[in-house]
Amino acid sequence: MAAAMRFAHFRTALVRAAAGSRGCHRSAPKTQYDAVIIGGGHNGLIASAYLQKGGLKTAVLERRHVLGGAAVSEEIIPGFCFSRASYLLSLLRPHIYQDLELKKHGLQVYMRDPNAFTPLLEEGVGGRPPRSLLLGTDLAKNQKEIGKFSEKDAKVFPDYVAHLEKLACAIHPLLDAPPVDVLGITQGPLRKRVAAMKSLKPLVKSGLKLGVNIPDFYELITAPIVKVLNRWFESEPLRATLATDALIGANISPSSPGSGYVLLHHVMGELEMEKGAWGYVEGGMGGVSKSIASSACSLGADIFTEQEVGQVLIGPDGSAKGVVMKDGTEVHSKVVLSNATPHVTFRQLTPQDALPQEFITAINQIDYTSPVTKINVAVDKLPNFLAAPNPADGKPGPHHQCSIHLNCESVEVLEAAYREGQQSRPSSRPMIEMVIPSVLDPTLAPPGCHVVSFFIQFTPYWLEGGRAWIDEDREKFANTVFDQVDCYAPGFKDSIIGKEILTPPDLEREFGLTGGNIFHGAMSLDQLYLARPVPSIANYRSPIKGLYICGSGSHPGGGVMGSAGWNAALAVLADLKQQ
Structure with missing residues (x-):
């Protein structure tokens, strides 16, 4: 009976997931919108919800038959539903979770505890199994596990966790705001320069939160992670397990400078009000995208699948006027936001004669190695x-x-x-x-x-x-x-x-991830904050008026976080308000 009930639950969920992963509308897009978003990944969907809340009639145009970008669920083997690309949830910003009422729109999460298991290849002693390391939220249990390898490491582990939490919490203000407006502060009329000084507020707030920990933060984001871990721990299985969070998705080794930031990126999340927690989304990661799309649709956004954009439409005045679909249909809008990678946005979808040559050169130099x-x-x-x-x-x-x-x-x-x-x-x-x-x-x-x-x-690759x-x-x-x-x-x-x-080329082909890079560009220090994706457009605005980027290739980077979509939407609303 239990197995039969589980099977019925399973089939119902598959049908529901398949229905919800497609767009809110089956007909073709209208010819005129206030805002058009290229790509139905989670950031594009989040941007659509906030633009719609801000009073802009918004359309999302997704190339594939299913929504979600890399946060997608698909039944690729009959009877089995997979999170084909991204596979865990933690980084989605809490205010987005709440603002868009994602629980009300169907988002369900299974919390994991414990959350990390490292088995060893070794001969067991006295007939016992090989050793392993199991880590979760219970610090006492963690210490007992670590103590199998080093009592010293077990003793300092709680201090290490608290240290990382301090550093992670301090950068939260930077995630929910655009980078400092350097050009605004240094150029133009005094009135506008003073107004641009407001963009310093998140940076100052982070600095105040860090306080005496600023040197530690600087070391973590610039040093090889092995240097940081060696200072804390001596046992190899623990160091290697912790190092994986500094390497995941990045083409770096534990001894690569800057690997520490990737670690911080993976411990700064929050799920169900539990800091650093990770969980599985019911029905796969497409459940996240489905709930965001449902929220956006309830606000009035039009969301379409199997609608491939061929080119950004540039008007006689050099500004973005909408998009041209692959079939030649034009969809006009006041603004265009691209959830695609910077390479796809500016080298494949934007007419090259509309962009400055130095900008194209900078875009060509973005590292997408995966x-x-x-x-x-x-x-x-x-x-x-x-x-x-x-x-x-x-x-x-x-x-x-x-x-x-x-x-x-x-x-x-x-x-x-x-x-x-x-x-x-x-x-x-x-x-x-x-x-x-x-x-x-x-x-x-x-x-x-x-x-x-x-x-x-x-x-x-x-x-x-x-x-x-x-x-x-x-x-x-x-x-x-x-x-x-x-x-x-x-x-x-x-x-x-x-x-x-x-493989990396398959991830590129299936999901539009240039180079197969899950972060829409390497999360290296030269491609973060003021330099993401390139210094001249770190505030989501491209050289073309009315064309914005809202994907993970913009600040603050990759992961199912949503900050890029949120920040880009606020930039659009601010710009339109000034017009």
């Missing part, structure tokens, strides 16, 4: 880890709900994976983050089965000799990954009943 391959797998049973054997009843253990870190025995293992990836060949022992969301969410897979997501580094990936290469790398998993959980490979392999 080391990520995403593999989505359907299995007919739970993996059985040597370090945490499954009980006889086959029920999931606490570790199954976690981000499972494989090949994280030491920082050197991560360094070796990085070095290999830089030689234009996939790592032979890659860094693997494995999640099994169906352990908490019964809507994703049939009873007894599960969906597994692998986020894997390091894989190059081009293979040796500048060769493109072919199916044989994908299969070979997937087998490398599955063989590695089998070392930790024998029999995993035999449980696979379907898979999808998305």
